[in-house]
Amino acid sequence: MPTYGTEESKRYAFKTYDIELKPLFSAFRPKALGTTGLRALLVNFLPLLEAYMKVEEDEDDEEDRPTETSPDFRLAFKRSGTHAFREVSVITVRRVLERIVVQVVSARTAWKLLKDVPKSAVRKARRHITKIELFTGVAKTTFRAHALGVGASCLVQEVLDIYRSGRVIYIHRQNPGRAKGNKKEIDVLHSLARRTAGNSLKAVASLTCASIGAGCGAVLIKPSTGTWIGLAVGDLAGAFLVGYCLDSWIYKTSSS
Structure with a gap:
């Protein structure tokens, strides 16, 4: 006896999904690379410039005032x-x-994961x-479409942490006299x-807050710009809140 699916399953059975993959090395295009570099410089240099200007303004203060260290522009x-x-x-x-997603999962699932949220x-x-x-709809779409970005960020951060830890262990083994055993x-x-x-908690918080932020932005501001703003703010807020709460625990180091 033939079985008949629901109306929704019939509708999706004949639907074609247009999936447009962006170039693999799109981040290395001159415009994208320049924007990334400029943003990185602003994030790291603006606080130093602010501190430098503060030191300039305080030059005429009392001599017994404790001196502040000069900004380290090389480190920035x-x-x-x-x-x-x-x-x-x-x-x-x-x-x-x-x-990988396009090759592994179904076309409908890949289409959902690669959606343009705005x-x-x-x-x-x-x-x-x-x-x-x-x-609800925007939050669900954002949760699915933003998962690959959050996963990529978490994966890169984990690789960097493993590299740094391995480097510390290597240096320690080269100088065994610094610690016992x-x-x-x-x-x-x-x-x-x-x-x-x-990192795992930050990823979950970023994904959750980004979904909520995108939904709020679509409703309170406008579907296109509001969704983008809410997604960006929620993504940063989720990672910041978790990082702020767990900072002392994550970066805790025992005295050697």
Whole structure:
């Protein structure tokens, strides 16, 4: 006896999904690379410039006032390079994950994971649905479509943490007299485990807050711009809140 699916399953059975993959090395295009580099410089140099200007203004203060250390611009430049490298790596890893998803999962699932969230929010708003339905729909779409980006960021951060921990252990083994036994290596591995747990919690918080933020932005501001703003703010807020709460635990190091 033939079986008949629901109307929804019949509708999706004959639907074609247009999946457009972005270039694998899109992060290395001149415009994208320049934007990434400029953003990294601003993030790392603006606080130093502010501190430098404050020191200039306080030059005429009392002599017995404690002196402040001068801004380390060389360290800021190094951090800017690391920041830019990390962003480019995250985008490239995401492009790799997108291609893996297209090959592994069904076309419908890949289409959901690769959706453009602001454009999807605009299409939902044109259906004249209620604000609650719009919020729910945009939040669900964002949760799925933003998962690859969060996963790529978490993966890159984990690789960096493993590299740094391995480098510390290697240096320690080259200089065994600095600590007794394997205590230093055990402390480093414990720190890596805490960082891994913290990165996982940050990823979950970023994904959840980004979904909620995108839904709120689509309802309170406008489906296109509001969704983008809410997603970005929620993504940063989720990672910041978890990092602020767990900072002392994640980066805790035992005395050697």
